[in-house]
Each structure stands twice: as C-alpha cells, then as structure tokens.
Amino acid sequence: MSLALMLKIRAQKLQEARRFFETRNVLEVDCGALVKRAPLDPNIDCLPVEEAFLHTSPEYALKKLLAKGIGDCYFLGHVYRKEELGSLHNPEFTMVEWYRLGFTLSQMIQETAAFLSIFVGELPVQILSYRTAFEKFLDIDYREVPLQILQNLAQNDTWSRRDCLHYLLSQKIEPHLGRNTLTALTSFPASEAALAKTAIVDGEEVSLRFEIYYEGIELANGYHELSDASIIKERFQKTNKAREQAGKTPYLLDENFLASLDKLPDCSGVALGFDRALMLHLKLPSIQYVLPWGLPFLDNRDDTTFIQRFGSHPKTDGGLTPLEFCCMNSSDDRANKI
Numbered sequence: 001m002s003l004a005l006m007l008k009i010r011a012q013k014l015q016e017a018r019r020f021f022e023t024r025n026v027l028e029v030d031c032g033a034l035v036k037r038a039p040l041d042p043n044i045d046c047l048p049v050e051e052a053f054l055h056t057s058p059e060y061a062l063k064k065l066l067a068k069g070i071g072d073c074y075f076l077g078h079v080y081r082k083e084e085l086g087s088l089h090n091p092e093f094t095m096v097e098w099y100r101l102g103f104t105l106s107q108m109i110q111e112t113a114a115f116l117s118i119f120v121g122e123l124p125v126q127i128l129s130y131r132t133a134f135e136k137f138l139d140i141d142y143r144e145v146p147l148q149i150l151q152n153l154a155q156n157d158t159w160s161r162r163d164c165l166h167y168l169l170s171q172k173i174e175p176h177l178g179r180n181t182l183t184a185l186t187s188f189p190a191s192e193a194a195l196a197k198t199a200i201v202d203g204e205e206v207s208l209r210f211e212i213y214y215e216g217i218e219l220a221n222g223y224h225e226l227s228d229a230s231i232i233k234e235r236f237q238k239t240n241k242a243r244e245q246a247g248k249t250p251y252l253l254d255e256n257f258l259a260s261l262d263k264l265p266d267c268s269g270v271a272l273g274f275d276r277a278l279m280l281h282l283k284l285p286s287i288q289y290v291l292p293w294g295l296p297f298l299d300n301r302d303d304t305t306f307i308q309r310f311g312s313h314p315k316t317d318g319g320l321t322p323l324e325f326c327c328m329n330s331s332d333d334r335a336n337k338i
Helices: 003-021 059-065 106-121 130-138 147-154 161-176 230-247 256-264 276-280 303-310 321-328
Strands: 047-049 052-054 072-079 092-100 125-129 182-189 199-202 204-214 216-223 267-273
Touching: 003 106, 003 276, 047 216, 052 130, 059 072, 059 256, 072 147, 072 161, 072 199, 092 276, 106 125, 106 182, 106 204, 106 216, 106 267, 106 276, 125 147, 130 161, 130 182, 161 199, 161 204, 267 276
Parallel strands: 125 182
Antiparallel strands: 047 052, 072 092, 092 267, 182 204, 199 204, 204 216, 216 267
C-alpha cells in the first residue's frame, strides 16, 4: 500500500470517528501533551521532557474537566510511551478516549462496539468474564488453583501469582478472543481495578472494567470510573511500590487530579487504540504501516525486510504474528495492553 493511499484512508477514518461522537453530542477536547505529573501505571513508563512528561493518556486531564461539569467528552490524538516498539506498539501512537455520564459498563461496551464497527464492521459482542476465560481455555479456577500449578503452566517457577496470571492471559487466552466476533473480557480481579470501581459478583470482588478484543488483539480498555480519592491514592501508592520492586522510577502523585475526584460525576470511560483498529481494517501486519511516522516510511524499508522484523498479520502466512512479536519486544508484561 502506498503512503498516499494509507494517508487518505487514515484521514477518512479520523473523520468518521469524529462524526460518530458528533452525532452523539460528545464534545471533543484537545488535551495538552505536556503534563507536570506522570500518570501512574506499573507497566507504562513516561517520556520525560525537562521538568514535565509527555502524556501516556489524556485520562487525568479529561477527568479534571468532567469534574468541572463539561459533560460527555472525548479525545482523539497522540499519546506517548517510553520504550514501546513492535507490531502493536509505538512510542507515539493515536488514542481515542471518551467518557459518558451515567453509562453502565454494559452500555459502554455496546457503544465501544458501535465505534469499532467503523473499522471492522458490525459484529456480535461476546461477553466473557475473566474467571470463565481461565476455566474455558486453561481448565482452572484462577482464584483457587495453587501457585505451583500456575508456575508450571507459565513455565516459570519464580513468578508471583499475579505475574503468572498476566502471562497466561496474554499468551494462552487472549489469542483466542475475538475470533469472528468482538469479545469483551469483563470482571477482572479486584487487584486489576486501576481506576475502576469494584463490586461483588457471584461472591467475588471484581473490577468493573472490560477489555475488547478482535482477532486476538486488544483494542479497548474501559472502566466504570471510581471517584473515591482515598482509594485511588492508596492504589497509586501500591503502584509506585510495584514500580520500585520492578526497578522502575516511582512517580509523584497528581494531587490536583486527586482533589478533583470528589466532583467527578458517575460515568464510564474507555481508551481505544485507533492505529490498531485501522491496521485490522486494512488487514496490515503492523500498526507501523498505518502511522505516517511509522518505520516503513521513515526508514524506506521494503516490505520483505519489514515483515522479517515485525511479522505478518494473523491471517497471513510467514513471520511472527503481531501478538508473538509484541510479547518479545514490548516492555509491558501484558502483551496487548493499549
């Protein structure tokens, strides 16, 4: 595919994405790329710029605006993550993130599926709980299975329970999700809540969050948003401890963000990888082919050389799949994380 054709299709899909939100009266917000405080995640590192950072997500900025009463809103633009490069990752990539007041998680899943129809057409949505996924694909109850069995399945006898679950999800379960459908993985363990609420479901405390997959690739990550600053601060502190244990730099807390949470309205939000969705729409082997600043165009590499490094599309022959390459080259222990 020529650069000119790719740019034309990319521009069309950006227009369609904006029309999607315009018809739903969702306001576009242009968030600044430079932030004083780095968003906290145990696996994601920020790119520093003198006394600031390039944002890894517009989440904090959008929630501060939601707390000021702007209503339903979205961001469509570039975000940045350090040392992420592969078939599904790039240090600079395009994210769509939006928030809907009063939406349940189920409503957010359905709207995310509607948005994805711009790229993959209208598909049925399969709802699959985290627990059911482990039972279906690994024949284990992740809550009760002994650590040794998890380590045996993961083939690593030094990993923690959480490390094993992350690996098994990314390597043994995610590749099976979203085959000829969209799969919404729900009810993650409470320990994976991040900034989502939790609830008791079937006697278990679970995260009110979801991830949507198509053809084994994660495309979106959504939450029923938590607004309790004390709980979030405690989670942030645990995240920083986890970063230190992993040899990563802890980040200062965004106290302004925490202070705004008491005015955050009840809402659900989702972040979606625009470039991955466009890659799947065009049946290309890597997001690098749909980034105007991607390696095939910047380095003038021919397709053969590029595929040898970045693999082929899951539906084509030859090379590594995007998932396999991502697992080999991403700094994230969750292979397909947005």
